[in-house]
Amino acid sequence: MRLELLKALNDERAARRPAVLVTELANGEQRLVKGADIAADPLAEILDTALRAGKSRGVEHEGKNLFLTVQAPPVRIFCIGAVHISQAMAPMTALAGFDLTIIDPRTAFATPERFPNVALLAEWPQDVVPKLGLDQYTAMCLLTHDPKIDDPALLAALKADCFYIGALGSRKTHAKRLERMRAEGIGDNALSRIHAPIGLDIGSVTPAEIAVSILGEIIAALRKKPLRAEKAA
Amino acid sequence: MIASDDDILSTAVDWKAQGRKVAIATVVETWGSAPRPVGSHLVIDGxxxxxxxxxxxxxxxxxxxxxxxxxxxxxxxSIEFGVADETAWRVGLSCGGRIRVYVEAVN
Structure with missing residues (x-):
């Protein structure tokens, strides 16, 4: 492997950008395909599938044995609201291997007693979210129902093109939310990406069941369809 | 701390920067029960x-x-290891699986 190629691969990883290193096993020829360039690549479909699965693998293409070293940034989930549903989300996301952070400025909610072993930020989303580096491998769950707390995070998530954005609340609550977002200049295309009411429709009743439906929806958004960046590219 | 395969590739660059010869080995195929998944890396110096x-x-x-x-x-x-390989007498996988490893130099 050329050193420049290895460095480029490491740089993409450090920047949380997806990339695939393609190696022809017979002769050692290699090239790096950055996430943004995948759609235009001759191997677009194969690379896209491998990247979505997030796993390195060998493939046969036009009689050549290729190995794909896949680098997909680890998925992060942010929950706005240190609420009952987030308490259930914490152990579930840990089991599923996702990195969870809970944000809630209300210190009565955001206590370590309620959230042992979870990254917890007792701060206003407008103060802390800009520092988090939201990107296309980030999921954002809005769980407070309170526009003061939810909206700044929602705006940031829409602008950062997070692969999943879900918002708790009735259809009526959501209609008002959409009005507020339009007033902020967000277009209908972007607004249609918000999953609301949040979670898969599995008839969830308890907070834990709702957490299951949210996690299922996040996984479906991650694995089932191309990530936004890959589609747009 | 070497926490993941990604950190291992960073080590390869660090070692290279120190003027060491560096090779990267990657698991490119596995059969049966293999201890490390496809894509796992081993970085070796001279x-x-x-x-x-x-x-x-x-x-x-x-x-x-x-x-x-x-x-x-x-x-x-590329080198293959496993119970079906004649080298199993010397180096084999006790788990009974087989793996193919691709070894390349960083230059």
């Missing part, structure tokens, strides 16, 4: 120091030896 893993420690020694050949002639190669 002195036989290594970080990472391609198995549970069963075949690393052989991969390190192969790496010194790769570093000598610069040619990448």
């Amino acid at each position: 002195e036989g120091n290594f970080v990472g893993s391609v198995s549970g420690g069963c075949v690393e020694g052989a991969v390190v030896a192969e790496a010194s050949d790769v570093l000598a002639d610069g040619k990448p190669r």
Whole structure:
């Protein structure tokens, strides 16, 4: 492997950008395909599938044995609201291997007693979210129902093109939310990406069941369809 | 701390920056129960120091030896380990699986 190629691969990883290193096993020829360039690549479909699965693998293409070293940034989930549903989300996301952070400025909610072993930020989303580096491998769950707390995070998530954005609340609550977002200049295309009411429709009743439906929806958004960046590219 | 395969690739660049010869071994195929998944890396220097893993420690020694050949002639190669291989008498996988490892020099 050329050193420049290895460095480029490491740089993409450090920047949380997806990339695939393609190696022809017979002769050692290699090239790096950055996430943004995948759609235009001759191997677009194969690379896209491998990247979505997030796993390195060998493939046969036009009689050549290729190995794909896949680098997909680890998925992060942010929950706005240190609420009952987030308490259930914490152990579930840990089991599923996702990195969870809970944000809630209300210190009565955001206590370590309620959230042992979870990254917890007792701060206003407008103060802390800009520092988090939201990107296309980030999921954002809005769980407070309170526009003061939810909206700044929602705006940031829409602008950062997070692969999943879900918002708790009735259809009526959501209609008002959409009005507020339009007033902020967000277009209908972007607004249609918000999953609301949040979670898969599995008839969830308890907070834990709702957490299951949210996690299922996040996984479906991650694995089932191309990530936004890959589609747009 | 070497926490993931990604950190291991960073080590390869660090070692190279120190003027060491560096080879990278990658698990490119597995059959049956293999200890490390496809895509796992082992980074080896010219002195036989290594970080990472391609198995549970069963075949690393052989991969390190192969790496010194790769570093000598610069040619990448694939090697297969497992119970079905005649080398199983020397280095095999006690889990009964088989793996193919691709070894290349960083240059």
